[in-house]
Amino acid sequence: MTDSSSPRRRFLAGIASAGAAATAGCSGLPFGDGQEPRADPVSLPSDAIGPTDRPASPFPATVPGALADAHETRTRGLLDAVPTEPSLPNEAVATEIGADRERALGRARADIPDRWSIDILAAWRRRRGDAATVRGAYRAATGVDDGSDLVARRREIRDDSAALAGDLEYRAGSVEEAVVAYEPVESLLAECARHVRPRVRYPDDPISDPFRAGEAVGGVERGRATAADAAGLRSAFLAEGDSASPQWGTLIAAAEELRGSVSRTHSAVRERVGGAGDDSSSGGDLSGTVAQELLTASERRVESAVEEVEEAADAGEPATATVEAGVALAAIDALRAANAEIGEGRYREAPTESSVRSAAERARSGVDTAVDGADPLATRLVRPAFETLELLDDRVEEGYAPPRQVTAELAFVALYASAVPRATAFVRERLD
Incomplete structure (x- = not known):
């Protein structure tokens, strides 16, 4: 190199x-x-x-159920932190946040089609991002400014992703096995990079634009979830692999x-x-x-x-x-x-x-x-x-x-x- x-x-x-x-x-x-x-x-x-x-x-490995469980737990925790009927000075904002919470909760409770475990993880990451978006909007609407914390979280996720990418080595029993094992890991790392890139800027005055604040928070949350899945898939494969080089x-x-x-x-x-x-x-x-x-x-x-x-x-x-x-x-x-x-x-x-x-x-x-x-x-x-x-x-x-x-x-x-x-x-x- x-x-x-x-x-x-x-x-x-x-x-x-x-x-x-x-x-x-x-x-x-x-x-x-x-x-x-x-x-x-x-x-x-x-x-x-x-x-x-x-x-x-x-x-070529069993995808740990703990990865999806972690997403579900986090999703429900984020939604639980938002009141069913938010009490906010702006009634229109309160109504919309309440409706968004119900929609996100409905998606979290819905059955996921019978797909590959990797695709089920993707569905849970979307749900987790939706839940974080609702919670971020609610916090902004109540006067909480998460801008500085979001910058720190982005930096942490980037550092963790870079460390994982640098340590891949593509260890496997064969080159062909490395392809099917690491292609989803690469894809998740690339997806993570997209999510933590500040496509939606957290507003300077979050209380005046809570939904943009929520969107920014949701993107970073999905980045965090995606990085965790990348690390989890790689660890699961290496744990089951024999004679990997x-x-x-x-x-x-x-x-x-x-x-x-x-x-x-x-x-x-x-x-x-x-x-x-x-x-x-x-x-x-x-x-x-x-x-x-x-x-x-x-x-x-x-x-x-x-x-x-x-x-x-x-x-x-x-x-x-x-x-x-x-x-x-x-x-x-x-x-x-x-x-x-x-x-x-x-x-x-x-x-x-x-x-x-x-x-x-x-x-x-x-x-x-x-x-x-x-x-x-x-x-x-x-x-x-x-x-x-x-x-x-x-x-x-x-x-x-x-x-x-x-x-x-x-x-x-x-x-x-x-x-x-x-x-x-x-x-x-x-x-x-």
């Missing part, structure tokens, strides 16, 4: 200054493209997609190689595949078709995935960069396949309830095939696919799912899932 511009040094410096470039840690496939869709000839029943069975979590050198080399592979593959495919509006590559006018939606969705996902690789690599997050490289390669392969199938005349028919159900079944089957054998690396790479299925199921059930977009999303999931085994093998070869 002699070169001050090395990715690891940039990563440590970024954590210390709360300015590390952030990645989501989970490269999801967003629904829709932000544009108003044309009217569809068919509406979908709420069960058109159906539930998706998640594979086992790829994290530092994997940093090999991992950073593999991540850089994969970054180059993604860049070259992306450039080559972009030259061969025209845009969503390029009739020459897609075989005619695609306006208003599933094919047009599929190309748009595929191109958007590729661009997003490639950007995630670059951001993770620049931030000195080799495990995240490795995972995102696999996601990007699978997405590029899916775009290439989508373009070829559209060129052959597919995806031109208007969707029906039956065709949507069939597309959902193909997508689920593709996900199941991709993770056959409980391969942790493949499971992590296929995560964007089953998260899209979960999102689509929610959107259809809520009635906010245009059938053409749904069909295109499902088609992309199937193509992406079919590309995951190849992407997994490619990534694994670079890690060996």
Whole structure:
């Protein structure tokens, strides 16, 4: 670590200054493209997609239940410190704080969907942040100025995060195990950096702007919770690992190689595949078709995935960069396949309830095939696919799912899932 511009040094410096470039840690496939869709000839029943069975979590250790318990205890303690009916000089503020408390309490009491333990922790961090926001607003409204304390807490969280980042070493039984073990830790450290960065400034006169004060307090509380989860996951993994040794050198080399592979593959495919509006590559006018939606969705996902690789690599997050490289390669392969199938005349028919159900079944089957054998690396790479299925199921059930977009999303999931085994093998070869 002699070169001050090395990715690891940039990563440590970024954590210390709360300015590390952030990645989501989970490269999801967003629904829709932000544009108003044309009217569809068919509406979908709420069960058109159906539930998706998640594979086992790829994290190679048991996530301690104590982490979620700590969040729940802290959440309830924060809300208990706020009266059910606050007595404040400003009645409007008192009413809003009381309503915010009830909403936060309702979320704290609600069941969390059956997800991976890491995702359950994320849900509790959001609840904890909401509770701290309410308490911070209440304290500000009562004349308590938490500004100085907030500065000290930010500094403490940054110092703790920097110490953890500097001590990672990526100890594991293999480079591949290091990827699936430390990718969530890196993501949590990057998330922590975002929360403790003073995006919302604590007001000089908190009693005049209690809700901004509460928002600032809530952000720091989530930073504190996120740092605790990062440390907890790392400790849990090391406690269960056998024959662990530092994997940093090999991992950073593999991540850089994969970054180059993604860049070259992306450039080559972009030259061969025209845009969503390029009739020459897609075989005619695609306006208003599933094919047009599929190309748009595929191109958007590729661009997003490639950007995630670059951001993770620049931030000195080799495990995240490795995972995102696999996601990007699978997405590029899916775009290439989508373009070829559209060129052959597919995806031109208007969707029906039956065709949507069939597309959902193909997508689920593709996900199941991709993770056959409980391969942790493949499971992590296929995560964007089953998260899209979960999102689509929610959107259809809520009635906010245009059938053409749904069909295109499902088609992309199937193509992406079919590309995951190849992407997994490619990534694994670079890690060996």
